Amino acid sequence: MSGPALAVLEGRAEGPVLALSEPLSFWGGVDPATGRIIDVHHPAHGATVSGTVLMMPTSRGSCTGSGVLLDLVLGGRAPAALVFAGPEDVLTLGAVVAAELFGHALPVFRVAEPAYAALAKAGHARLGPDGIEAEGLALPVEPLSGVDLALSEGDRACLAGERGEAARQAMRILTVLARQQGAERLIDVTRAHIDGCIYASPANLIFAETMERLGAKVAIPTTMNAISVDRENWERQGVEPGFGGPAARLADSYVRMGARPSFTCAPYLLADAPDAGEAIGWSESNAVIYANSVLGARTAKHPDFLDLCIALTGRAPLAGPYLDAPRRAARILDFETPTNLRDAGIGDGFWPLAGYLAGLASPDRVPLLTGLDRLKPTPDDLKALCAAFGTTSAAPMLHVEGVTPEARGAALPEADRVAITLADLAGAWARLNAGPEAVELVALGSPHASLAECRALAVALDGRRCAQGVSVIVTAGRDVIAEAWAEGTLARLMASGVTVFPDLCWCSISRPVFPTEARTVLTNSGKYAHYGPGLSGCAVRLGTLSDCVEAALTGRAPARLPPWLG
Template sequence: MHLTREEEKIYNGEFGESLETCMNLLVSLGDIYGAEKLVDIYSAQVSGVSYKTIGEKGLEFLKDLADNNIKISVPTTLNPAGMDLNRYKELNFPKDFAKKQIEIIDCFKKMEIEISCTCTPYLTGNVPIFGSHVAWAESSAVSYVNSVIGARTNREGGPSALAAAIIGKTPCYGYHLTENRVPTHIFEVDIELEDSISFYGILGRITGKIVKNKIPYFKFKNCDSIKTDYLKALGAALAASGGVALYHVENITPEAKLGILIEDVEKITIEKKDFEKEYDYFKTSEKPDLVCIGCPHCSLDEIKEVSEFIKKENKKFKIDVWVCTSIHMKAISDRMGYTKIIEDAGGKLVIDTCMVVAPIEDMGYKNVATNSGKAATYLPGFCNSNVIYGTTYEILKKATE
């Protein structure tokens, strides 16, 4: 890799051991993947926040950086933590877990990282411009920022995103290069599109397993626009089931609208039977003990949908219902009156976390109902949970029965 004179000084330890460690990590990644240089980044988004996922070794690593007074050099947001940082006692998160989680958050705070704790930073102010380079780590956020916004990032790990945030640069390889952003598969979706988060989650699960970590290009019949919430759900499920970091939708996503090059691409038709097979996978007679919406975190429209269900049905929830979102969205929800409607019905607007990175398996939850294709993919392995899958309406209905 070619390094500038200043980059060489950091690499050689002239600015301290901690910065040297970060630069060494970035240069090593660049060498592995054939990067010719580092590129300045617009922003970073750091994962590895929940104590459930990073454990004691991760906490020690963060303490080393924080104790050495290391600060980030570009705007940086934080992935969800393992608990609601405001209401963890009320929600009965384990005390020992909470103690460790607070220590992790304190480390990030010392590094001056925004304690936003959300997987949807693009809804809370971290919105790069088209074509800019970023270093984002959370899988669904990576998919969204690459695909829907058209910024450029690889699927970073927590340590590499943090190193990039501190140095302000990332190796220029992979999805940072135009030639690596072209489609590898075309999916012709031969089914009427449904107006639901769960539909796009299922589509993401189906196609993610086929394409794995390549680049799908979707063609929908008679479709001029799609809600961004549905693109969020599609990308999240693609990333969870197949490791997809970038996708295109004909006439919808920016690079597709600009006429991205498509040559010698495998074409696959997705039919009704493919959806039926995927839905069959989730058939169960189990009843949920937790209904959880917001993976990725709910937008304001998704929160509103829950409140409208409550107003229409006029029933209380008989089991725990979590509507997971960011502190930013909750603040607006509070003002709009949605939070009161949901919590008066027995639900909870839970911030900073979600069902996947929270220790729900230690909190007595076994059967989890969700409308998220991402959560449905991760819950069995991450939380040892049984999944009950359905639309927002279907799973909320189960909570009132």
């Protein structure tokens, strides 16, 4: 039927087959406490992954999915086995860490078409190193351990424990993932960005403190993602100690390991952003896509936990977007754009919608987006585009013709074409904008707001007070907040009743910082419009910045198309 299956992580398992028709992000998509799929936009919403032979083409979305999987494993709620149609890093890494550090085996297999499609139709499957069996289907299995990987003298010394136990464990994990990616060797990277500092589950803390006890110290400059609490103020904000305490401990553990407490999901907004061509080791999906696409730096979409392994060793697998060929576009997305977009509000709401649809249209390959250069996107427009793209695609980057630095000649000769029409844009907007008209919370800053975005909100509010019963919250990095304070923008926002929080972001915020009375949330973030319903239990609607300001002042946001689609 096809070649043999590959045992990425060996082991035996059997169980009912749960075959997903499209990729899933475990973070924001699976409840780690129950194993239930909570992504309301996924076709399998409500199904439970625990105990199943879970099949999907690949994963997508957040790098934090590895932490969710590890928590499921440690809590006895994991799938019995994972089966992918091609290479997959995020969930595989969670399974690698479970095996290497905690002795819990979760088999991972890769099955090529057409055998993958046949297995997906089975009701029950048995998998092991000697083969896969399921209702008339029998597949031989080959081990991943046979894949060659050339190691430097430094790599071998690290594996021998010469740099300490934590670095040895980190190098072991790196080599396993490098082999499954098909890398021939590891390369040096100049800097790392830690995404695993988000307290997505207890597993994140268990991993960090385990590595710290083993003597972990970062070997290269390392920044940190947004965390799950306002580090200095969470106790005064009424956050439950059972959550706030572990979340703060997690952040502190990474700081003690030598990471810089930048606490931002937009490290590209920091003053020392990477240069074009620079090989870096970043985690966090939107940051990775922006770094590759807009800055022209080079990084894979490293899963949580691998980010620390890279920081401890300064090494990363030479695979994926570190190489030239995987950065080429295998699909061309031809956008039909409104002629009045600039007149209707400088792309207000367009870019998150375009990114969301681009990810759906190119879920497993790098795309080239055409027809957008005349809109002259700003860095913040591209931030919104990349973040939304990362929620619906597994690809680590995109190109925008006439805009991004590697777009010229990016399309492969065999690249296919997909048209994204105004009708597609209108249909997607209607789906993401649907919900109650009354709004109790306006959520801005996912990813973290830039200084320009803070200024734009202050100008739009123009000193007017937010309506009673409506909370308006912006999340931003410490550096941006300091600049906004110094120039008076923060004072203007506060005078209008806007709250600006450092350190955390919308994808990690918890109650009561997330207002307990909120039932309907309006956001201008395509990323949070996607993840928000599953994370918050609220109706989360996508709106333009103008919609968000109107809701802030009146408490209402009628469901409607933006002016450039109306």
